[in-house]
Amino acid sequence: MLELFFRKLEARDSLPREEREVLREIVRGPRQVAAGAEIVRQGSDPGESTLLLAGLAGRSVTLPNGTRQFTSLNIPGDFVDLHSFLLRRMDHGIVALGPCSIAKCSHASLREATSRYPHLTRSLWLDTLVDGAIHRQWVVSMGRRDTLGRLAHLACEHYVRLEAVGLAAAGRFDFPASQAQIGDVLGVSTVHVNRTLQELRASGVVTWERSQVTIHDWNRLAGMAGFDPGYLQLAPTPV
Amino acid sequence: MLELFFRKLEARDSLPREEREVLREIVRGPRQVAAGAEIVRQGSDPGESTLLLAGLAGRSVTLPNGTRQFTSLNIPGDFVDLHSFLLRRMDHGIVALGPCSIAKCSHASLREATSRYPHLTRSLWLDTLVDGAIHRQWVVSMGRRDTLGRLAHLACEHYVRLEAVGLAAAGRFDFPASQAQIGDVLGVSTVHVNRTLQELRASGVVTWERSQVTIHDWNRLAGMAGFDPGYLQLAPTPV
DNA sequence: CGAGGTCTTGAAGACGATCAACAAACGTGG
DNA sequence: CCACGTTTGTTGATCGTCTTCAAGACCTCG
Numbered sequence: 275m276l277e278l279f280f281r282k283l284e285a286r287d288s289l290p291r292e293e294r295e296v297l298r299e300i301v302r303g304p305r306q307v308a309a310g311a312e313i314v315r316q317g318s319d320p321g322e323s324t325l326l327l328a329g330l331a332g333r334s335v336t337l338p339n340g341t342r343q344f345t346s347l348n349i350p351g352d353f354v355d356l357h358s359f360l361l362r363r364m365d366h367g368i369v370a371l372g373p374c375s376i377a378k379c380s381h382a383s384l385r386e387a388t389s390r391y392p393h394l395t396r397s398l399w400l401d402t403l404v405d406g407a408i409h410r411q412w413v414v415s416m417g418r419r420d421t422l423g424r425l426a427h428l429a430c431e432h433y434v435r436l437e438a439v440g441l442a443a444a445g446r447f448d449f450p451a452s453q454a455q456i457g458d459v460l461g462v463s464t465v466h467v468n469r470t471l472q473e474l475r476a477s478g479v480v481t482w483e484r485s486q487v488t489i490h491d492w493n494r495l496a497g498m499a500g501f502d503p504g505y506l507q508l509a510p511t512p513v
Numbered sequence: 514m515l516e517l518f519f520r521k522l523e524a525r526d527s528l529p530r531e532e533r534e535v536l537r538e539i540v541r542g543p544r545q546v547a548a549g550a551e552i553v554r555q556g557s558d559p560g561e562s563t564l565l566l567a568g569l570a571g572r573s574v575t576l577p578n579g580t581r582q583f584t585s586l587n588i589p590g591d592f593v594d595l596h597s598f599l600l601r602r603m604d605h606g607i608v609a610l611g612p613c614s615i616a617k618c619s620h621a622s623l624r625e626a627t628s629r630y631p632h633l634t635r636s637l638w639l640d641t642l643v644d645g646a647i648h649r650q651w652v653v654s655m656g657r658r659d660t661l662g663r664l665a666h667l668a669c670e671h672y673v674r675l676e677a678v679g680l681a682a683a684g685r686f687d688f689p690a691s692q693a694q695i696g697d698v699l700g701v702s703t704v705h706v707n708r709t710l711q712e713l714r715a716s717g718v719v720t721w722e723r724s725q726v727t728i729h730d731w732n733r734l735a736g737m738a739g740f741d742p743g744y745l746q747l748a749p750t751p752v
Numbered sequence: 753c754g755a756g757g758t759c760t761t762g763a764a765g766a767c768g769a770t771c772a773a774c775a776a777a778c779g780t781g782g
Numbered sequence: 783c784c785a786c787g788t789t790t791g792t793t794g795a796t797c798g799t800c801t802t803c804a805a806g807a808c809c810t811c812g
Contacts, residue, residue, distance in 0.1 A: 337657055337739055343657045345648075345649040362750050365744040366649060388634070388635065390631075392627060392628040395627070395631065399641070403641060406644055407604050409584075409651075410572065410574070410584040412652045413584040413585075413648060413651045413655060413700075414574045414582045417655050418581075452790060452791090453791065454789095461652075462769085465770080465771095465792085466769075470768095500576055507600060511599070691759090701801085702801055702802075704800085704802080705799085707759065708761090708800090
């Protein structure tokens with residue numbers, strides 16, 4: 275159940291058998307969640323953290339005026355709200371973009387584990403820091419890239435993350451999000467997503483049909499995006 | 514030297530004398546930095562983390578095309594690159610917006626401290642999580658608020674953070690950033706910052722002259738921004 | 753007193769929003 | 783398996799926000 279999560283952590287630093295066992299013991303699941311469901315409610319104080327096992331989810335903020343903005347996407351192997359362990363109140367919701375499979379882990383058990391295993395604590399901390407690095411890249415995208423650049427950057431980031439847990443290869447990956455949802459990711463209207471998607475397809479750099487994305491020319495795509503994968507921290511960085 | 518940092522942490526959870534002493538022992542400084550200087554270089558692997566004691570600094574990303582985007586601002590009492598302790602390579606630079614005073618703390622000493630003091634570790638972890646929460650709010654701003662809303666949100670956020678460490682009161686605070694720098698914060702051109710600032714002034718909600726900002730009508734400003742301070746986690750949340 | 757940065761203003765144009773309508777795909781029940 | 787309603791994708795036209803370029807005014811500090 276935790277294989278993808280372990281795989282991601284191990285891309286950065288070895289994960290001793292003992293720490294792995296601790297994690298296995300405190301995680302409960304799996305459980306299925308329907309498409310569109312709110313996995314964790316905005317404003318709640320969940321008392322447990324959720325691990326995404328399968329599917330695509332997003333951190334969603336709904337503004338007073340009704341518009342929505344995703345502040346990041348979660349892929350299988352992500353601890354979607356590990357931060358709620360210390361932050362308590364969710365300043366955003368976690369929404370399942372398609373059908374998802376999840377597992378849970380109580381904050382009490384995390385507290386116990388982090389009190390006894392300093393290295394595990396740092397590994398989990400690092401994982402939340404990478405979330406922060408991803409957020410920073412999104413701020414850069416929203417502030418200084420046009421919609422085509424944002425879309426290209428999103429594709430690059432998503433591909434690299436999926437590949438790291440073995441869910442993408444040969445430039446192909448699944449991206450089960452509607453154009454309306456992509457609009458809430460990029461901070462633009464649905465209509466504009468549609469037009470930008472057409473522009474991206476017309477460039478010949480990618481094929482993007484339904485939820486199937488195929489990258490034909492990685493270098494050009496990364497160039498359009500100004501993408502540099504370093505921030506994803508998928509190379510060894512012992513903590 | 515660490516008073517402001519302690520004050521911020523204590524707004525969330527008590528900080529035992531022992532943990533406080535540990536921090537005092539491992540922090541070296543202060544040191545002065547000139548306006549405009551890069552406190553931590555983008556792409557570097559610093560080997561130590563920096564605490565901002567006085568002044569205003571920002572996390573800055575420079576894109577291949579030469580444009581710049583700040584992904585957040587740091588105020589006195591902030592550990593500006595605590596994340597570099599685990600992240601190692603800086604995916605962004607830290608730039609002094611005005612003259613600053615800083616102190617440093619080696620990663621080796623942080624590793625030692627986090628191995629021995631689990632509660633301190635969680636306090637530091639929480640502090641980096643709040644950084645993440647701030648980043649999420651910035652993504653929301655960039656994606657779904659117009660420039661006037663972003664500016665209002667920035668003012669609200671900045672005021673609440675400064676007030677928490679005793680550097681702002683009665684709606685007044687110092688914001689020593691040029692309009693060009695504000696543009697790099699909000700992701701808009703300098704010209705547009707100028708016009709939006711005039712619009713904000715004309716609304717009568719704030720006075721904003723040079724670096725002196727005075728908020729006359731908090732409720733209207735917060736309304737324009739859609740500001741909800743919960744994400745700053747300045748209420749007690751024991752870790 | 754002069755020089756460089758910062759602020760301000762105007763005009764033209766690009767990018768993206770909004771509104772409206774229709775087409776295509778999907779899921780559900782008959 | 784088809785009929786139907788719903789969601790998703792596509793297109794056109796118009797409008798508003800923000801960018802860019804250019805120039806002039808204002809500071810501030812040597």
